[in-house]
Amino acid sequence: MELWRIPLDRDHIQTMQGVVYILDERCKGCGYCIEFCPKKVLGVSKHFNRKGYHPPIVKHQTECVNCHFCEIICPEFAIYSKPLSVTESQNPQVTV
Amino acid sequence: MSIQSDQSDQQTHPLDDLLRKDRIPHIWCPGCGIGTAFSACLYAIKSSKLDLDHVSMVSGIGCSGRGAGYINLDSFHTTHGRAIPFATGLKLANPDLTVVVFSGDGDLFAIGGNHFIHAARRNMDLTVICVNNLNYGMTGGQVAATTPHLAKTTTTPAGNPETPFNLPLLAYASGATYVARWTILHTRDLTESIGEAIQKKGFSFIEVLAPCPVNYGRRNKLKPLDVLRIYQEKSIIKHFASPSELHLDLEKGITLGKFVDQDKPTWLDMYYKTTRKKS
Numbered sequence: 001m002e003l004w005r006i007p008l009d010r011d012h013i014q015t016m017q018g019v020v021y022i023l024d025e026r027c028k029g030c031g032y033c034i035e036f037c038p039k040k041v042l043g044v045s046k047h048f049n050r051k052g053y054h055p056p057i058v059k060h061q062t063e064c065v066n067c068h069f070c071e072i073i074c075p076e077f078a079i080y081s082k083p084l085s086v087t088e089s090q091n092p093q094v095t096v
Numbered sequence: 097m098s099i100q101s102d103q104s105d106q107q108t109h110p111l112d113d114l115l116r117k118d119r120i121p122h123i124w125c126p127g128c129g130i131g132t133a134f135s136a137c138l139y140a141i142k143s144s145k146l147d148l149d150h151v152s153m154v155s156g157i158g159c160s161g162r163g164a165g166y167i168n169l170d171s172f173h174t175t176h177g178r179a180i181p182f183a184t185g186l187k188l189a190n191p192d193l194t195v196v197v198f199s200g201d202g203d204l205f206a207i208g209g210n211h212f213i214h215a216a217r218r219n220m221d222l223t224v225i226c227v228n229n230l231n232y233g234m235t236g237g238q239v240a241a242t243t244p245h246l247a248k249t250t251t252t253p254a255g256n257p258e259t260p261f262n263l264p265l266l267a268y269a270s271g272a273t274y275v276a277r278w279t280i281l282h283t284r285d286l287t288e289s290i291g292e293a294i295q296k297k298g299f300s301f302i303e304v305l306a307p308c309p310v311n312y313g314r315r316n317k318l319k320p321l322d323v324l325r326i327y328q329e330k331s332i333i334k335h336f337a338s339p340s341e342l343h344l345d346l347e348k349g350i351t352l353g354k355f356v357d358q359d360k361p362t363w364l365d366m367y368y369k370t371t372r373k374k375s
Contacts, residue, residue, distance in 0.1 A: 021107055023107055023109060025121075026120060026121050028121065028125075028126035028127075029126055030126045030127040030320060030321075031321055032127075032132075032320075032321070032324065035321055035324070036281070036324070051121075053126065071109075071110070072132070072135060072136065072139065072283045072284065072287065073132055073280070073281070073283055074131070074132070074135070075124060075127075075128060075129065075130065075131025075132045075134075075135065075280075076120075076121060076122070076131055077109045077111055077112070077115060077120060077131070077135065078109075080109050080110055
């Protein structure tokens with residue numbers, strides 16, 4: 001995400017980490033999730049799904065902050081994100 | 097940590113419990129905004145904490161009219177333009193129901209325009225969500241009552257000579273108690289707004305601007321992603337702006353927000369008061 005200045009509390013605010021799940025077969029390749037992901041986590045994949053569209057692919061998994069924007073902008077119900085479970089997370093104290 | 101992006105069938109989308117999964121993927125074209133508006137509506141219904149057995153959705157004809165067929169609640173896909181009369185009957189027969197009308201601009205404002213203004217005048221307790229894609233999408237992109245001036249459609253190849261409806265103004269002038277306009281890019285605000293409208297007693301109307309890439313977009317050289325970028329750059333959020341001063345125009349901008357939020361007695365309140373007086 002582009003910032004005009006570095007937030008003053010950046011050192012002690014912990015952001016949530018998310019995992020993006022993509023349901024390839026539902027995707028129609030509109031590209032909204034790729035374009036409007038605030039952290040630019042997603043990219044276009046090279047492979048086709050059964051209907052011949054290019055679904056998105058997770059490019060920078062660790063960047064995802066679980067904002068759910070891909071999930072709510074997707075017209076196809078084909079992508080969603082979940083918070084990384086605490087045991088897997090490198091920062092166990094997850095705050096929103 | 098291994099992340100699989102292309103797993104398969106055990107994955108469940110958070111909305112799968114509200115969808116008729118056997119009908120997904122839906123018929124809406126790639127880049128069509130109806131899916132996002134529908135998803136916002138489902139999230140709003142889900143987060144409203146209402147008893148889902150008492151929520152029903154009614155749709156008319158058109159692309160957006162398919163909504164009723166995809167929601168896994170009591171729903172009805174009515175004849176063309178008659179979504180609001182059907183919803184009115186449903187509400188009056190069972191006042192405990194929360195009735196959501198999810199339909200398009202052609203259905204609600206062209207063939208069903210008269211029903212719309214009268215339901216708003218009576219202040220029926222309905223929530224009307226109108227997906228406005230600026231043309232008749234399903235029938236091949238003909239000029240609609242909401243097509244902007246000079247826009248090209250199948251039936252106006254030289255540009256639309258007519259002036260479109262200002263839908264929030266029409267709703268307000270007819271007596272709606274809640275009027276808002278959002279685009280599919282402002283989907284968080286849209287979801288919040290639909291949630292408010294569902295809780296609101298009285299006639300609530302939300303216009304959702306959505307791209308129609310195949311019919312409107314192709315003839316006006318607007319790719320779906322470009323339309324969303326226009327929504328991002330040109331939209332101005334102005335809550336409680338006067339409905340007569342709203343813009344829907346690339347130069348003056350697109351005015352979004354919640355324009356009207358007032359309280360008035362609903363039709364049922366008035367009916368009980370006047371006709372069924374307790375002796």
